[in-house]
Amino acid sequence: MEETSEFLDEDGQLQNLEDEVVQEVLKTGTDLRQYSRQIEKELKQVENKSIQDYIKESENIASLHNQISSCDNILERMESMLLSFQSDLGSISSEILSLQRKSVSMSQQLSNRQGIRVQLSQFIDDMAVSEALIMGILESPVTEKEFHTQLTSLNHKINFVKEQSFKDARCCLDVKDILEKLKIKAVTKIRAHLLEQIYKFRKPMTNYQVPQNALLKFKFFFEFLLSNERSCAQEVCNEYVDTMSKIYYSYFKSYSSRLSKLQFEEAATKDDLMGIEETGPRGLFYKASLKHKSTVFTIGNRGDVLTTHLESPIIVPHAAQKNDGRYPYEALFRSEKYALLDNACREYLFLTEFFMVCGASALDLFNQIMGKTLNLLSKNLETFVQDCYDTIALFLCLHLILRYQMMCHKRAVPALDHYWDSLQSLIWPRFEYVFRLNIQSIKDCDPTKFSKEMGPHYVSIV
Template sequence: KPMTNYQIPQNTLLKFRIFNEFLMANERHVAKEVRDEYVDTMSKIYYSYFKGYSSRLTKLQYEEAAARDDLMGVEDTAKKGFFSSKPHMKNRSTVFTLGNRGEVLTTELEAPVIVPHAAAKNETRYSFECIFRSLHFALMDNCCREFLFISDFFMVSGAGSQNLFEAIMGKTLTLFLKLMEDSVQDCYDSIGIFLSAHIVYRYQSIMTKRNIPALDRYWDTILNHLWPRFEYIVTMNIQSVRECEPNKLGHIDNRPHYITRRFAEFSAAIVGISTTYPNDRVNRVLGQLQAEVENFILKMAAEFPHRKEQLIFLINNYDMMLSVLVERTTDDSKESEMYR
């Protein structure tokens, strides 16, 4: 299991903490040398481990992840390769449907980390949020252990504990922030980004319960990368629906439209997850998307020559949206009430 061997010498060190207490009381310069050596050694160990682990883990992400043109208003046929009849997206959950991806927030939240060589051997691939979870569960677990150890062994608390922790983990956290910044900027998987933000909320809660503030600033920085990206991707979807012209979609019938289905699935996914940690930014951008989808439905209905056909189309689309929302969210959610 990754990063467990070093805990054995740490546990041994704790047995001899009394000697460090003696040094701190009688030979402070020697005690400082011991501490500096520990900081230098552990800083290198953590950095080396997490650099290698993150590098191997990111290679396990789905090769064909959501791309810039995987938008709500883009036709399925428009996403096919030039020489292939297969859809652009494969071997992963669809862009707008949650499926079982929400398990990363429940049964998988504190599951063992992904072991890269085992996954590579089995040719297993993972979604954005699964890799994010594994990286950050490993980080959280090690940071909690380290924070508790240094507080105990070096007899520090408050700002002293935090400063010593940052001296040890600073390079590693900088590595993580750069990795997250790059991977988030390259990601067009809005549900993956959204799930990752909620992983952060839950890990924040775990560390708060453990009374360990070591990663408070780190979590806030990560959220400041994730939420703007989520809003950006959803805004791209809003624009794609706004620019979708019904008269260019070819044959239409009165069945629920694929844009309506995508919105219903996406909205249900976001609303269902948001109940634990509501977010005004999410509500605002989801409301904008909903308004554009409703405008699109009205434009589509107007393409039918007879009033009866228009009404049937509207009823079918709103009924489908309501059915999906009621099935996936609470009965009293604002979104499901809106379509009743």
């Protein structure tokens, strides 16, 4: 029990019974004390041997110690360097953040300055008066491209300065005087040029389309006058209206008069109604009716004025007189109205483009030019209609009016609508009146008083 007590713990339990060596000792029945002393002896020997090994390796251990100490110093210095580097990195990071903030601020400032620069540059360009502008307005002839270019620039600058003046821009005072002088010079040159072009219309035998086309090339001139000097623009407009009004009136008065001389000498009268027949001698002042009375009631080729001859060239009076040409009234009417339509449409389109008018303003300006001429032609038609008994002529004239009115609409010219309506209002009542006379003459006729001709009567032919 004493031998085994050493293997008991404080609680009386065996220790290390599971150890293989202890189990082997217990099985062989070896004396544990002797075995313990043997073990201690062996441990002492191992310890002494280990000490001898340490003594032999002392120099290496010392060297290792020195090396470890050296490494420790190196690591200490590296630690110090890394701490310093970490501190430097923190400082650099703060500097980078500061530089980044400065970069953003400078970028914003640059963007603002560039935006201001563009605006200021444009503002200066719009405001400044260059030497090229001055020389172009003062020295260049109005027909040259340089004058037109500089005039466009001048017009822009004048409008820009006006706009800035309302904003109380002080720099406007620096250029206002010189722009005013350049404007006066430009207006003077433009006015003289436009009036000179208008006066060319007054030359005898002038094809007025040529000066009109020349004016259209410089339509910006009138726009400049209208924007900057309305009195001069009105003067030019009035001069043009007065000139063209006289030209159109003179031309159509002469043309209408010469056309009237080309009409057939024989014309239907009140005695050439369908139901009236000549039965014998009349009074002293009796005037014989048509020799070929059937022509009043037969359309024949007279209807060609509505088809093949509708847009044919107008009749040239002096050429027709040389050939002894004669025409029914509707042919003369077609020629006169086609000439009017062609001239009126061209004039209306010119007015809207050159004088920049539209709607009621364009119609008013057109009537100022063509009104006197239209009244003349209306009176001429009224004079013819009052004594006309030719229903076919009246009927064809009505259709000519309708066709020419549609032609005006296709050309986008409404200026003659009132004129065409007035012509219809002149012809329709007369046409209805003469038509009713013919109907009444047939109702009142006495067949027994007709001539005893064997051939068919013109009434039955119709």
